Amino acid sequence: MINVTKPYLPDPEKYKRYIDQIFASGQITNNGQLVRQLETSLTTLLGVRNLLVVANGTLALQIAYKALALKGDVITSPFTFVATASSIIWEGLRPVFADIDAHSLCLDPRSVEAAFTPETSAIVPVHVFGIPCNVSRLQAVADEHDVKLIYDASHAFGTLLEGRSLLGYGDIATLSFHATKLFHTVEGGALVTDDDELFELCKRMRNFGMDGRGDICGLGINAKMSEFHAAMGLCVLDDFSTIQTARRAIYKRYRDGLEGAVLFPGDDSAATNNHGYAPVIFASEAERKAVAGALLENGISARRYFYPSLDELGFVPGGSPATRSQDISGRILCLPIFPGLAEADQLRIIGIVRANVSSSIA
Numbered sequence: 001m002i003n004v005t006k007p008y009l010p011d012p013e014k015y016k017r018y019i020d021q022i023f024a025s026g027q028i029t030n031n032g033q034l035v036r037q038l039e040t041s042l043t044t045l046l047g048v049r050n051l052l053v054v055a056n057g058t059l060a061l062q063i064a065y066k067a068l069a070l071k072g073d074v075i076t077s078p079f080t081f082v083a084t085a086s087s088i089i090w091e092g093l094r095p096v097f098a099d100i101d102a103h104s105l106c107l108d109p110r111s112v113e114a115a116f117t118p119e120t121s122a123i124v125p126v127h128v129f130g131i132p133c134n135v136s137r138l139q140a141v142a143d144e145h146d147v148k149l150i151y152d153a154s155h156a157f158g159t160l161l162e163g164r165s166l167l168g169y170g171d172i173a174t175l176s177f178h179a180t181k182l183f184h185t186v187e188g189g190a191l192v193t194d195d196d197e198l199f200e201l202c203k204r205m206r207n208f209g210m211d212g213r214g215d216i217c218g219l220g221i222n223a224k225m226s227e228f229h230a231a232m233g234l235c236v237l238d239d240f241s242t243i244q245t246a247r248r249a250i251y252k253r254y255r256d257g258l259e260g261a262v263l264f265p266g267d268d269s270a271a272t273n274n275h276g277y278a279p280v281i282f283a284s285e286a287e288r289k290a291v292a293g294a295l296l297e298n299g300i301s302a303r304r305y306f307y308p309s310l311d312e313l314g315f316v317p318g319g320s321p322a323t324r325s326q327d328i329s330g331r332i333l334c335l336p337i338f339p340g341l342a343e344a345d346q347l348r349i350i351g352i353v354r355a356n357v358s359s360s361i362a
């Protein structure tokens, strides 16, 4: 079976050397040396001011909402992984879905404008598949309404917009380092912010509200990353440029092989593509179904990222339907992309897709 992704596993000998180091030090969690080393390396690699690693990307979002004292309604995207919305509900807030832009698949600022209620305290857009949101428009909308702006940047690891890290936009940006993500620590995540005071608050919240001396300063949770997870992160980070090169080649092969047969969302000449995903959009839902079925018959699992559009979930309070998000959800598939995907297998995938789309879409 070929899956849409495959967790990257580094050289086990290298991982073992870190494990030996952990055993020698005796410190296995609580802001240990490897966690601090990972934070320093990521801060430099990503070109951000402050980066705090946490136990997972969902907790990164929850800490961001708490640290910025959100209340009431939060405008967010229906076209994302469920954690973006469920974390909002989990924190006792109400997600209000605005619709997406059909080209970027990210929140449409005009639709965000229309979604404001008297209770709105924040906007949580998603750089879905690493495609940048319209950051300048969204900042202007947030400023105009005096609300917080938190980017779920789980897919935007390493993405640059106009030469600058995409993680530098908004009050806080969050990352996920789950095993299936571009860069991973098995389970993990991070918060990024330019605001030093906010950063210190997030740091305390990660550790039960305690400061560096162990004094309890306020409300917190346990969102600490262990040394074993940080060790995996340091190993994966070492190989990151190789990972990127492999992914770039795979993505390019899809582009060359499928141009005209499917649409590739989100081309943005001002931004880099981190090739975390290979999303393709079909002319119709029937075509998407035919392709997914044919791939599965051949042992290839393309995933429906993202389906359903979250405004259609039963446990999420109703609003107006996000019709563009629903339409894209019906027609999109993410094709397999991961280092180690054999060229022959990829050519087979391209052949199957081509054989099941009726005509040119471009």
Ligand SMILES: *Cc1c(COP(=O)(O)O)cnc(C)c1O
Pocket (backbone or CB within 6 Å): 056, 057, 058, 059, 080, 081, 083, 084, 126, 152, 154, 155, 175, 176, 177, 178, 187, 188, 189
């Ligand atoms: C993966 C993901 C999350 C959740 O991250 P975890 O580390 O799995 O908790 C949140 N938002 C988006 C968009 C994601 O893809």
